Amino acid sequence: MKKILNYIVPMLCICLASCNDKWEEHFGKDDANTQKNLFEVVSSTTEYSAFAELLEKSGYAESLKASKNYTVLIPTNEAINAAKNQYNFNDTSVVRSFVGYHLINSIYSVNDNTDTVKALNFRNKYVEFTRGTFDGIQPTVKNLTASNGLYHVIGQPLKPLSNIFTLVKTEFENTKQVEAISSFDTAYVENGETFYKSSPVWMSEVRRNMTTENRKYTYFVIDDANFEAELNKLTPFFKTNYVEGNTHRPDSTTTFFTKKFLLRDFIVEGDLLENQLNSELTSISGTKFTIPSGSLISRHKASNGVVYRVHSIDFQLQNQIKEKIVLGVNPIGYKQTDKRGNTYFRDKRDTLGNLYQDIQIHGHNVTAFYAKYRVTGMNVIRYKVYGRAIMGLPGDPQTATFTQYVHFLDPNLIAPNEVDLYKRPVVNHLGVNDTRFAFGVQPLNHGEVYLGEVSQNQYGNLPLLVMSNGTGPIILEYLRFVPIIQ
Template sequence: MMKIMKKHDILTPVIGLICMLLLQVSCSDPWDEHARDNEGLTNEPLLERLEKEPESSEFMKLLHASGVDKTLDGNNAYTVFVPENSRIQAVSSSLQNDAEALDRFVKNHIAVSTHRLNASADTVRLTMLSGKTLDFVNSEIDGAAFSKSNQAGADGMYHVITDALIPRQSLWEYMSDHNDELQNAFILSLNEYNLYDTAVVEDPADYYLNNEFLRNVGDMRDENQRFTYFVLKDADFTAEVEQFLPYVNYRNHADSSYAIGQYEIVKDMLFKQAYSKDNLPAMLLSASNVPFPVDKSAISQSVRLSNGWVHILDRATLPVVNKLVDTYVQGEEPSRFSESVTASTFHRIRKDPYGEFFKDIMVQNHKVSSLSIFYNLPRMYSTTYDVYWRALNDIQNNVFQQRVGVFEFNPRPSEEDPEIPVHAQIFQFPYTNVEQNDYNEVYLGEFTLEEYDRILTVLQGAATTDEGINTLVLDYLRFVPKLKTN
C-alpha cells in the first residue's frame, strides 16, 4: 500500500534547507571573498604597477641599473619584495660600483611565481632569483615585515617590506671566507684529502663530491637546508684534538690519527637546524647522537647566514665523555650468515613487560653446528668496551647457549690457504646462557680495541646440530665505550 505523506512531513526538510542557506549567506558574502582574493589586482603589467608605487622609486632605480628589469617581461609570473625607499637609500651607495653585488642584491628581492602574504605559522621557503632561499612566515620574509601587501598585476605581485633583504653567505661560503681558522681549514682540506678509502667516483659537475664532511655530516652548500655550526678558536680546537687522540689511534700512524681526531671533533659541531643565540636549547644532539650542552655564555660572536647560524665559542663546551656514545647492533639487521638458513630464520615483533614493542631475530631448528650471524659495525674508538645483549628466549622450554665474538672488519689471507680470506679475531666472549623469559640486559664482559677502526661482531650458536640446543636469538648488542683514565 502506498504511504500518503502529511503536509508537515514535506515542509520540515524544506524549511531546514532554507535556514541553512540563509545562515550561509549571513556568514559569508561571496563577492566580498572574491574581492579579498583579488586585492590590488589590475590588468597592468607588474613593472607598470611598480613604477606607480610611491615606496618603490628607490628600488626601481636599482632594478633598472642592474638590468634585472628585463627579466620581468611578462613571460613568467614573479613576486617582488620591495624595500621602503629609506631602506634602499641606506644600502645603495655600497652597490654603485659593484655590478655583481647589485645584480645579486636586486635578485634577492624577486621570487618566481606569485606568493601572497603568509600570515600563518607555517614556514614557506622561497627560492629567490639570487639562488638564496628565504623563510616566509608570520607576515615576514627573512625577518622583514610587510607595510603593504598583495599588490597584484597581470603578470605577478609585489609587497612593500620594512627592510632590505641583504644576500647573506651560505655556511659553506662563510667557511671558505674564514679558511684561516683551523677548524674551517680542516673541513675545506677534505676537498682534496680523504680520511678513509671511501672516495666515490669523481664527478666533474661536483668538485666537492668526495668531501667526507659534506657527504656524511651535512652539505653546507645547500640553501634549502638549515644549520647551526659552532666554531672553536684555534688554540681550543688544537687542545680538543690532542685530548681525543688516544681514542683515534689509527694503525699507529700519527698523521692519520691526527686527521681523524680533527674529524671526530668537528663532526659534532654541526646541527641540521638553525638556532639564533637567543633560541638555542640547553642541549643539542649531533648527527652521531652526541649530546652537545649549550653554554650561551661561551658564545663570543654569532653570524646569521642564508642557511643558518655560526656561533663562535671562546672555550670548548663538549666534554670527551659525551662523545663516547653507545653503539647498538640490532639483531634483526645482520649483514650475513655462515650458512643459508632462510627457512629457519624469524624476524619477530615482541612486547616487553613495560608495554614497549621491539623487533628481534630468532634462528631455530636449523641443524647447523656453530651457526654464525655476522654484523658490520661502524668505526669504533680505540678504548675498552663493556658489552651487553638482550636476547629473549620465550618459546622454548629449555635454556640454550650462544656467544659473541669481535673480529677485524677487513679480511686477511688465511695461514692455511692464502687464497681464503679470514677475519682476525680480536676477542671471543664465552658461551652464555639465554635464560627463559628474561627481558633484561645481560652483561657479557669487556674487551679492548687497540686501534680505531671498523669491526665485525659475530653471534654464534652452540657446536651441535641438536634442535633446541643450537637456537640463536638477539634483540640487540650494546657496546659501551669507557673513558680512559690516563
Template sequence: MKDTLKYMGVVVVFLLSLASCTKKWEDHFGSTSAQKTLYELISENSDFSTFTDLLNKSGYAESLKASKNYTLIIPTNEAMAAAKADYDFTDTAVVKSFVGYHIINSIYNVNTGVDTVKALNMRNKYVEFTHGEFDGVVPTQSNLIASNGIYHVVGQPLKPLQNIFNLLKSKFFSTKQVEAIASFDTVHLDGETITYHTSPIWISEVRRNMTTESRKYTYFVVDDESYEAEYAKLKPYYTTAYEEGNTTRPDSTTTFFTKKAVLRDFMVEGDLSPETLAAGVVSITGTAFQLDPADIISRTKTSNGAVYRVKHLTYKLSDQIKQIKVLGIDPRGYKQNDKRGNIFFRDKRDMNGALYQDIEIYDHKVTSFYAKYRALSMTVGKYKVYGRAIMGLAGDPQTAVFTQYVHFFDPSIVAVNEPDLYKRPVFNYLGNADTRMAFEVQPLNPNEVYLGEVTQDVYGNMQLLVMCNGTGPIILEYLRFVPIIQ
C-alpha cells in the first residue's frame, strides 16, 4: 500500500511539472513572434536587412518559411558591413556557403556548459556550441523563438572554415608535401596532366580523414627538406615491381606507396593544442613522433580540426616499419573445400583466463592438408616469424605434441602443383636454410614460438600456407612478423 501511494505521489508531481512546462511553452507561442516563421521575423527587422538580402539570393529562404524546425544564427547589419571585406558576395557560391553556415538543422539553445555540442548546419559542417558561444562567437541576443525554430543574434558572423584537405590545397599548395597530396588525383603523361579516379586505399587511409566533418584531426605540414628526407628514408621499404608512369595501375608503384606511407603519418586524431604536442604524438596509423614546440610556425583552425605548419617532425624508423599479424581465424582458402566439418573456429580462454580465437582443423584424413593465408602490406626486408597455438585445454581433442609447417609463396617458381609454389627460401628456428618453418605445438603452452626468418623482396602481400604433418591437426591463433630494422 505504501509503495502504491509513493508511486501515485510521483505521478502527481510529474503531471504538475508537465503542466507547468506546457504552460510556459504555450506562453511562448502566445506571443506575436512565436506565431511567425524565422523568415518573417528576420525579414521584418531592419537590423537584419543585409543578411536577409543574402538569404533570398542563397536559395535557403524557402527553408526558413517551412514548418521544419531550424536554428538561425543571424549577424546584424553592422556585423555584415565588417564581413564584406572578407567575402565576395557577388559570387553565388560564396553567398550560399556563407548563409548556409548560419542555418542549423533542428533546434539548439545556447549551450552554457563546458561540454561541446556539435550542431550540423546546412553546409554539412558542424558549429560548436560551448561556453555560451558559437565557434567562439558570443551572441548579443539568444534563444529567440519563432514558429519553426529559434534564432540567436551575433555581432560578428560565423566564419565558414575549410576542412583540412581544402585548406592544405589553398594555403600550402606550394610545399612538396601538399604537391604529393594533390598528385593522388592526377597522372602526368607526356607533359599533360590528366585527372583519374582516386585510389580507394588513398581515400580510406588518408583523404577521408582530411574531409570528414564528424571527427576532429590535426595535420602537420613540414618544410620541403624534412618531407623529402622522410620520403627518401621510407622509399626502400616500399619498392614494388611496377614501373613508374604505369597508366594502367598508377596506384601500384613505389612512388605511390611511399608517398601514402609518409603522408598518413602526418595526421593525428583529435584537435590538438600546442601545449599537448611536446609530450609526443601518435599518428592515425600508430606511429609515434616528436615535435619541438620551437619548430611550430603557425596553427590554422579548420572545420574538422587544425593544420600546423612546422619545420620538422622526428620519426624513428622502428616505429614506422610495423609488425604484421596473420590471424588463424582468417584463412583465404584450403587445399580442398570438402572438409568444412573438420574446421573449427573457436572462442576459448587460455591458462591465464584471457580470451582468444583460433582455428583447429582436426581428423580431416587428408595428407598434407593446408590452410592458405596472406600477410598484408608487407614492407621490403627481413622478418622474424613467431607463432602462437594452444592445445590441450578442456574439451580439446588434441592433447599430444605435434608439428605443423609454414610455407611461403615464391613468385620465381613455376610448378603445376600448388604446394610446390610455396617453397620460398627461409631460415628455420635453428638458423639453418630451409624451404619451410617447423612449428611444434606443445600441450598447454600459452607462449609464442619462434619459427625463423623470411625475406620480403617487394612491397605487397605475402602469401603462405600452414600445412599439417601427414594427416595431423592444424591449430593456429596467429603468426606474427617482426621487421628486422638494421
C-alpha cells in the first residue's frame, strides 16, 4: 500500500499541474486584475497608461466597462511611444482606428499549438491568432483574466492593415490598372442631378471581393504596358452599340465591360505565398493563368489577403473567352402560359447511373410550341453549339425519335409575331446556311448532339427558343456554346 501511495501522489501532482496549464491555456491566468473589468485593468496599470489615454480619446472606453466579454491586446507604453512616429494621434479618426484594431469582440485565448483563428476586432477587421502570435506579433504576457474578458500584452502595436481595394488605390494609384478601378467609382453632376458610374455588377463581381473582410484573396497589379495590351486584346470581344462617354448608360459601353471583365482576373481566392505563384492559378471568374518567372516585384499584406506587384501575367485567350451553358430547367417564358400541366422539371438518372435535370414538355397539343431562354454575357465571336436531351428511359412518355428546333433572336428584324423575330442566320450541323438548328433526339442517346454555329455581333444576351416540331415534345438538359478562337 505504501508503495502505491508513493506512486499516486507524484502522479496526482503532475496531473494537477498539467490540468492547471490547460486551464490557463484556454481560460486565462488569474492575477490581481481578475475582479476588474478590462477598462479598469488598462486605466489602473502604469505600464498601460499611454494606451489608456488613447482608449479614452477613441470613444471605446465605455465598451470595455460593459458586461459583454472582449479580448484586448494592450501595447505597452514603449510600444505606443514608438508608434507616435507613424500615427497622428492628434487626429481622432486615426486614434479610433488604431485603438479599435486592438479591441476584439468575444474571448480569444492564445497558445503555441493552435492553428490560425481569425478574430473580428472593433474595426471589422480580422486579427489572426496564429501559433501564439497576433498578426505575427509575439505577446510579452498572454491569457490574463479580467471580469469581462481576456487581455494580452504586446511590446509593439498591431499595424492596422488596409483592405486590398484601399491598399492598391493608395500604393499603386498612378498605374493604369488602378486608374481603371477608380473609373468605376467616379460621380458626375448633370442638370443638378448626380449620376454614378459604378454599378451593382461592378460591385458584386469585382469590388466586393477586394473589400470583404471575412475571406482572404490574392490580388495582382501589373505594369501599365501589359495592362493596356490585355485591354486591347479583349476589347473586340466586348463590343456594344453604346457610345463611349454615354452619361446615362456608362455601364453598357465596350470599355465598361472590357475593364470589368479583365479586372476580375487579377483576383484569386486565398492568401497565396510566394512559392505558390509558380503553379497555374485560377481567378475568381474561373480564368486560368500563370505568373512568368522573374515577374515578381513586391509583396504587400492586406487585411483581407495579400497584394503582389508583378510585371505581367500570362493570360491565354482560350482561357479568358469561355464557353456558356443554358440549362433546360431555367426557361424565362413560353409561347403561351397555360401549359404548366404539360411541363415537367425532372430529376433523373441515366443508364450510366449519372444524375441530371431536364425539362420535358409533352402532350401540349400546340403547333410550334416553344420555351424561351437567354444566354447571358455572350462575347462577340462565333460559337459552336451542342445540345443534350435524353429520352426513352423507364417511365418516359416519349420513346420514339423526334426532332425539335432551336431559333435565335435577330435584333434587326421587325415583326408583329414574336416567333418571327427569332430567325437569326446560322450555319447548321451540315454546314448549310439556315435560320434554325434541327435538334434530333434519339432514344437513350447520352451524348451531346452538334447543332451548328451561331455568331454574336455585340456583347450581351442571346435570346433563343427551343421549339417543338408540330405538336411534338420538347426535351432539353442543356445547350452548350463553345467559342471558336482562331
